[in-house]
Amino acid sequence: MKDPNLRQRFIRPSMDPQKLQHFLSVYDTGSFSRAAALNNVSQQAVSKSVAKLEESLAVRLFERGAFGAEPNSFGHALARRAKVITAEARLAAAEISALRGADRGYVRIGLGWSFLPRIAPMLIDRFSERQPGITLSITSGDSKSLHQKLLQGDVEFVASAPPADMNIDDAIETEELFDDRDVIMMRRGHPLASKPDLTLEDLASQTWLASMQLKEQWERICNIFLAAGLAPPARYVDIDSVILAKSTLLQSDSVMLMAKELVATETEREDYFLVEDSPFSNSRNAFLAFRRNSVLQPAAQSLKNELLAACRSVVGMRHLRGLGVTEKQ
Numbered sequence: 001m002k003d004p005n006l007r008q009r010f011i012r013p014s015m016d017p018q019k020l021q022h023f024l025s026v027y028d029t030g031s032f033s034r035a036a037a038l039n040n041v042s043q044q045a046v047s048k049s050v051a052k053l054e055e056s057l058a059v060r061l062f063e064r065g066a067f068g069a070e071p072n073s074f075g076h077a078l079a080r081r082a083k084v085i086t087a088e089a090r091l092a093a094a095e096i097s098a099l100r101g102a103d104r105g106y107v108r109i110g111l112g113w114s115f116l117p118r119i120a121p122m123l124i125d126r127f128s129e130r131q132p133g134i135t136l137s138i139t140s141g142d143s144k145s146l147h148q149k150l151l152q153g154d155v156e157f158v159a160s161a162p163p164a165d166m167n168i169d170d171a172i173e174t175e176e177l178f179d180d181r182d183v184i185m186m187r188r189g190h191p192l193a194s195k196p197d198l199t200l201e202d203l204a205s206q207t208w209l210a211s212m213q214l215k216e217q218w219e220r221i222c223n224i225f226l227a228a229g230l231a232p233p234a235r236y237v238d239i240d241s242v243i244l245a246k247s248t249l250l251q252s253d254s255v256m257l258m259a260k261e262l263v264a265t266e267t268e269r270e271d272y273f274l275v276e277d278s279p280f281s282n283s284r285n286a287f288l289a290f291r292r293n294s295v296l297q298p299a300a301q302s303l304k305n306e307l308l309a310a311c312r313s314v315v316g317m318r319h320l321r322g323l324g325v326t327e328k329q
Contacts, residue, residue, distance in 0.1 A: 017089045020082040022049035023061065024152075027079045030068040053078070084171060087153020087291060107299040108137035109307075110146035112160025113242045114180045114261040114286060117268070119159075122310040127303055134299045142213045147172060150289055156300035159307060161259060161286040163216050170292070177286040177308075178315045182217075184275035185263065186255045193273035200228050200279070208236040209245050209256040221257060224279050259284070264314075286311075 025035035026046060036043040054061055061075040071079065111120055120138065127136055139146070139155065143162030150158050151171060161180040168174060184203070186193060192202055204225055210218045222232035237254070239245045242262060248254055250271055257280050263272045275281075288304070290296070296304060 015082075015085055016049075016052075017086055019049040019053050020086050022046045023053055024079060024082055024086065026050060026062065026069050027071050027075060027082075030070065032069060080171065083151045083153070084291060084294075087151070088294060089153075105131075105134040105299045106137065107134060107297070107303055108139065108155050109300070109303060110149055110155040110158040110160070111138055111140050112143055112146060112158070112162075112286070113140065114161045114259045115159050116140060116242065117262055118264050118314045119307070119310050122313060123303075123307050126306045126310060130306070131299065131302055134302075136303070142211070145213070147289060150291060153291075156290075156296060157304060158289040159286065160289070161261075161284045163214065164282070164284055165216055168289075173290050173292040174287040175290075177288060177311055179283050180259050180261050180286050181281060181283050182257050183260055183281050184255055184278050185249060185258045186253070186273050186275075187250050188271055188273045190253055190255070190273060192255075198275060198278070200225060200230055203255065203278075204230050204233055206233065206235070207252070207254040208233045209239050209248060209254050210236055211240050211245075212238045213240055217257065221280060228279075 022035060022039060022041075022045070025038045026032055029035050029038065032046050032050075033043050036046045039046065050061060057074070057078070059074040060072065061078060062069040062071055120140075124136065124138075127134070139149065143158070143160040143166060146155070146158045146160055147162075147169060149155050151169060159177065162168070192198055192206070195202065208221070210221070212218065218236075225232045237248070239248065245256055245258070246262065249256060260274065263269060263274070288307075
């Protein structure tokens with residue numbers, strides 16, 4: 001009887017990045033045809049990749065039906081690992097490409113809305129000056145969608161201020177940066193801005209702007225009204241764009257719960273009225289988020305240092321919780 005090689009038994013299945021990418025496309029879209037279109041290949045090629053993975057792992061990954069492909073428990077388990085594998089493969093290619101030439105390179109990160117008004121412009125200026133040969137790409141959005149991009153390898157790291165009750169995936173490691181605060185905002189000429197004693201009844205009658213991408217925040221707002229015996233606002237507009245939300249506030253009598261950092265410049269503060277002390281105000285920690293056990297490529301590490309330096313400059317050392325930053329000479 002042959003001596004069993006346990007190590008070979010458990011590591012034998014092939015994790016071909018291309019097959020994993022096809023699998024993830026089916027996982028994300030729920031459709032073999034849509035996955036094929038995303039990858040610019042035939043549906044047969046995607047089906048073959050998934051079939052090879054299933055054969056290698058000796059399990060089915062999807063339940064096929066009239067409504068598409070539904071991942072089973074094995075599919076969910078593989079997707080979690082596959083996202084990390086494909087992410088690292090892309091980053092390895094990017095790092096090797098950068099090492100081929102000292103003046104070539106590319107790095108992409110995700111920034112939450114709180115980082116856009118003051119920190120992002122300073123970061124871009126600092127990094128472009130010190131790393132002129134590196135192409136910088138920045139995507140922005142809510143923390144949940146940015147963390148998904150992080151897990152999928154679309155970005156090297158994320159800096160954002162997620163809601164306090166947002167679950168952070170176990171595959172993500174975080175470093176605290178600073179505290180941000182959500183407050184009620186309206187235009188300075190809003191009828192309520194001159195009212196000395198603002199009540200919940202006053203706010204309940206207003207048109208609210210809210211992003212349903214942050215549905216937990218809207219649920220919290222509604223629960224505060226309900227706890228006070230009031231019906232939640234009957235008029236609200238679902239807006240995902242920060243630029244549109246800020247413009248709408250200035251040109252209407254609407255209100256919104258928004259991070260103070262979004263109107264942090266002196267010029268903007270002159271246009272908006274902030275209700276600092278209300279039942280809706282709450283603090284959130286701004287974090288750096290990385291894939292756990294993943295090493296940043298040199299360009300990304302340099303960008304991280306510049307981001308910390310920009311945070312230190314903008315919010316001040318007193319409020320910065322992240323690692324210390326040494327200025328480059």
